[in-house]
Amino acid sequence: MPATIQDVARAAGVGRGTVSRVLNSRPNVDPVTRARVLEAIAALDFVPSAAARRLSLRRTQSIAVVTLHLTRPSVVERLRGIESALVDAALDMIVLNIETVERRDAVLRDVPRPERFDGLILISVAPHDTELAQIRRSGLPVVLIDAHHRALPRVVCDDVGGGMLAANHLLEYGHRRFGFIGDEPRPTLGVPSSRMRFRGVGLALREHGLAIRPEHVAEGEHTREFARELTETMLRSAARPTAIIAASDTKAIGVLEAARTLGIDVPGELSVIGYDDVEAADFVGLTTIHQPLAETGARAVHRMIGLIAGAARVPLREVLPVSLVERRTTGPAPA
Amino acid sequence: MPATIQDVARAAGVGRGTVSRVLNSRPNVDPVTRARVLEAIAALDFVPSAAARRLSLRRTQSIAVVTLHLTRPSVVERLRGIESALVDAALDMIVLNIETVERRDAVLRDVPRPERFDGLILISVAPHDTELAQIRRSGLPVVLIDAHHRALPRVVCDDVGGGMLAANHLLEYGHRRFGFIGDEPRPTLGVPSSRMRFRGVGLALREHGLAIRPEHVAEGEHTREFARELTETMLRSAARPTAIIAASDTKAIGVLEAARTLGIDVPGELSVIGYDDVEAADFVGLTTIHQPLAETGARAVHRMIGLIAGAARVPLREVLPVSLVERRTTGPAPA
DNA sequence: GTGGCGTGTGGAACCGGTTCCACAACCCCC
DNA sequence: GGGGGTTGTGGAACCGGTTCCACACGCCAC
DSSP states (O other), X not given: OOOOHHHHHHHHTSOHHHHHHHHTTOSOXXXXXXXXXXXXHXXXXXXXXXXXXXXXXXXXXXXXXXXXXXXXXXXXXXXXXXXXXXXXXXXXXXXXXXXXXXXXXXXXXXXXXXXXXXXXXXXXXXXXXXXXXHHHHHTOOEEEESOOOTTSOEEEEOHXXXXXXXXXXXXXXXXXXXXXXXXXXXXXXXXXXXXXHHHHHHHHHHHTTOOOOGGXXXXXXXXXXXXXXXXXXXXXXXXXXXXXXXXXXXXXXXXXXXXXXXXXXXXXXXXXXXXXXXXXXXXXTOEEEEOOHHHHHHHHHHHHHHHHTTOOOOSSEEEEOOEEEOOSSOOOOOX | OOOXXXXXXXXXXXXXXXXXXHHTTOSOOOHHHHXXXXXXXXXXXXXXXXXXXXXXXXXOOEEEEEEESTTSHHHHXXXXXXXXXXXXXXXXXXXXXXXXXXXXXXXXXXXXXXXXXXXEEEESOOOOHHHHHHHHHHTOOEEEESOOOTXXXXXXXXXXXXXXXXXXXXXXXXXXXXXXXXOOSSOSXXXXXXXXXXXXXXXXXXXXXXXXXXXXXXXXXXXXXXXXXHHHHHHXXXXXXXXXXXXXXXXXXXXXXXXXXXXXXXXXXXXXXXXXXXXXXXXXXXXXXXXXXXXXXXXXXXXXXXXXXXXXOOSSEEEEOOEEEOOSSOOOOOO
């Protein structure tokens, strides 16, 4: 049976209020008294009850983190950044994972409860307007990661910039005909970062008076197999692209497989760029866009702590820069 | 400001005790009264405060999950199984990640606190004896996953069986000279599952009157590069093995790289088997051992729920079977 | 009619903290 | 030496649930 604040008070011969003041290092405690209380705390191996604290303070000391597809490497990496930052702040991290639309709706309905959490961090999930209204009513601070909502603080990586980076890298190699393999343009779950990367590519090309042909844009399910199929048809077309930008490494690997089965040499006849820099990208030798994923998590936690402390919600949007990692799947355009 | 049980009691014209009885569907409540209370609950959109509940019940409704290397795919997959099972049981999952020895010790010191958690699930972490004593004193139920401790309930995959499975597969292909690439035999963090897989390999070979040569066993750090280096020296030896079993897919991919740089054909001249069946194994075409990872998580949660309800700690050890996934890196032994 | 029992109910006490109020002790100054 | 301010402290009230006790009421049996 763990000791309570009352036990400590008795042992130190003081009142409960005084022990509480010592615990929270409040002023107006005589140094001698403080020492006696600390001694009693040590002697009894007293640790304040989180439950009682929460009830009394009406703060839970815990943050709900809602993830979409927990098992994706990019999500886990973000989670790691969040966990580490939350530990430093002595906040508990409660993870809620979403894999289906039903669960998404259930989670977003149940989560805005001030008596359960002090704040919400949503990864790749943006609330609908009715959900937002409910969150607002609950008074809970929210920070989005890798998601967009005009009215909520969010930490994102520069998807448009990443698309431009990829395109410019290929343009420098002299490529003129580009292909793009992306996610479904209107995902039922999650956020269209794929679309923003595509926009970045388009912007970079336009600066050179170029454009990507509609038949060289293929969007669909986030699997390797699907990407391979899409790529195979694209590469069989007459004026096939000399460079393909994929919205994820998983897709890029599908692209590489398609090239292999068609006997197209990479990077001799075709350059390929991925996105995410997952572990697999390294050993496949895939050129890709690297994002500071763990850092997005850490930044989001800092924003959250600020919001809990009452800071303003500005700047709403925090954008972290991405970088290009060149490996062995990109090279000069074929003559 | 959310409604409290007092508000409901007033609205329904009953006492707080009655509302509580209705909430917890206790007997001895008049159906008419019950209906009136439920009506009031609905009208006020009342949700009981978790904090107050916890304090009063002296139960936290949350489970601490301690992970070693959260970002490894196998760990995340287990976590997914745990999360899903905990949600079904209306328990919160609080994740604590370990990356360093210091943090390991800090987490194991802080975590056995009954006022914070109702139970502990440790993934790939086993407590020392002094830590175990402290956990025992706290009275918290513990379940280990992928970890061994003679006195604690645990859910593991059949590592020895997995090793045997791999070896038997290669024996059927006529291989006689085997190599093994494993983790450090005495890891500072974590559990020597690598060693148990090695034991399985040894057992299977012995049944055929074979043994693995000491110079064909290389153990070290869990990285691809390291595995590649170890393999290169092993493959340069005179009577090099015709089949290599790696204790993880990451290592196996290092093995494949080594073979490629030395110009050794896989599976023509060398067969390679990994362990884990991570996503990358699929697109590399790696033959590997598949483990029911998410299921270990779910099983652990069920054990935990049983323990919380007061079930006995037997059976202490629960072993889940593994299976072999044959892809393109194994084949008949060279003549 | 009355004693005994079961059922439904209100309300006090409790879980273990925090906060606020009241008050004592002391210092200082006029 | 009395009024006013500061400092340190104890203790009550509170956070919002659960649980237990006491009691009212109805029913049945003797």
